Amino acid sequence: MQPTLHDIARETNTSVSTVSRVLTGGASAARIGQATRLRVIDAAHRLGYRPNLVARSLRTRRSNTVALLVSDIANPWFGQMASLIEQSLRHHGYSLMLCNSGEDAQLELEHLQLLPSKGIDGLIVVPVLCTKNALTEVLPADLPLVILDRPIPGILASVSSDQEQAATILCDTLQRVGVERIAVVCGPQHIVTHRRRNELVSARFDVIARHEGPAQRDTGRQAYIKFLQIQPDAIVCTNNYLGQGVIDALVEADNPPTIGCFDEIAMMDLLPIPIICSVQDVPLLAESCVRQLLPQLKGEEIKAEALVLPTRAVANRHFQSLLLARTQPA
């Protein structure tokens, strides 16, 4: 059984409050006699005292913990994001509680219902399905909240990338190499990023085929098989996971299409196909996210503006040579 303040008090012939004051070590710790203080500290050390954070949290209504609810922790993009957010929060004295909704709306709801009663100080969420109403209904109004990656109309504290700009640079670059007819593989349309990317790209090209499914590698694989007959100039994927799936299935192709993808494709320079990605600035997203949350945690009623960050286009070698061949026709 873990020792409590009570044990230390008994051990040192003091009272619980004295021990508490010494050990929480704030302003009140200074007002404690040097002798007793040392005695308490020593005893705490000897007994291996660790404050019961549950009790403390119940009493103070603070836990120095913020939860991050991501939509799919198996997706490396969110893994990187989580890692960066955790680091940033830690430097500000908060620890992160990472949760996963697995792109499942039902599960997301359960998490949103449960998390506030777990005594978190704040919440960052990558929403799957929830609207502003759903959120405000299930979440305490005073819970510090930041929406990440998938902005929700009416919620100001949010950080995301500029999908319009992302699609524009992606499409522009694709057009520069002569792409006209494309196939699109996209994630679920109820997710704003997938829907928006799909819409924006569809407005720019002649979409001769489309495949929609869960934002998993397998969806990409299936899509490619479906596209096999059609011979599109390019396949555009609404996220990295789908892109990976398409490329995975591409092995047999003798005349592989160009790949346009939102977010990064790993090792793409070595892949023998033209790839152009519109990549988000993950570290900046993470940092901005924390920056939006902190003032809320401190109770400052700063009206956070919904933050929308630019993306940049990254082409692999094969795509670059395509570009070169276009701009400098022999």
Next chain:
Amino acid sequence: MQPTLHDIARETNTSVSTVSRVLTGGASAARIGQATRLRVIDAAHRLGYRPNLVARSLRTRRSNTVALLVSDIANPWFGQMASLIEQSLRHHGYSLMLCNSGEDAQLELEHLQLLPSKGIDGLIVVPVLCTKNALTEVLPADLPLVILDRPIPGILASVSSDQEQAATILCDTLQRVGVERIAVVCGPQHIVTHRRRNELVSARFDVIARHEGPAQRDTGRQAYIKFLQIQPDAIVCTNNYLGQGVIDALVEADNPPTIGCFDEIAMMDLLPIPIICSVQDVPLLAESCVRQLLPQLKGEEIKAEALVLPTRAVANRHFQSLLLARTQPA
């Protein structure tokens, strides 16, 4: 302010204990008058009551939460693992609290110190540096614990892959294509998987160069640059992240080496270099992990055997044609 049992009691002209009994809805709920029960349930619904899990946890000493402390959540391998463990635990009525040590021993220690006092029921940890002594010192003896991926001598509840077998199939396959002189890029030697893989591979081949560093992509990149002059037959990487880094840097190579890698390399069939991987069964690891934890959570004193699972070799197309050329010399 969230409504409490007290509020509902007042609203329904009952007592806190009655409300509690109704709402926890176990055996004691049955022994409550139908009338008052409905009244209570209705009021709870109306007021939007949510049990305060912190208070409950303090009182019952149970939280139905287990923590998973991974060494690097940015590594997709752990992301997938975390996702699977979360699913499995959820089906058994537990929710997962995911934490990250970022391969940092100091941070790991802090987590290990803090987590138990956060009221978790159990802990799964991918250890970075901690020994059995370090663990037993900082963790309550009665905390259900499972070691994942990196077994610690003396701790029985652990699940990992058979490094010896993994190295054997990797080396065997490499030798079948005539590899003799290799370069090794490995993660920190204080991590048992990296150390062991390095040792085992080194015992089988003539290692003409070695590069050690953090298990990050960048280490792989740097390693390749360092190896540029030496022209090894193959480069062996002690995990997927390092492998990705090496491949990333491989672009300029006119005569690229074979890659041998522990864990999976995404999209490897399309990569124009021979790759052979020794991949672990992640779903099985995850499930086994939970299976080791559950009896501990239920207080059953089942002596868990340290579980060691086999891996399998997966070669990409290029590697397969190398094999073919060897076995069927024209």
Next chain:
DNA sequence: TTGTATGCGTTATCAG
């Protein structure tokens, strides 16, 4: 400078 008393929201024990 220190101790006493109270309460955070729940559950559990014990009466009635």
Next chain:
DNA sequence: CTGATAACGCATACAA
């Protein structure tokens, strides 16, 4: 069947 009452471990207002 139901209601007081006492913890769980900690922090703090109030006394001393």
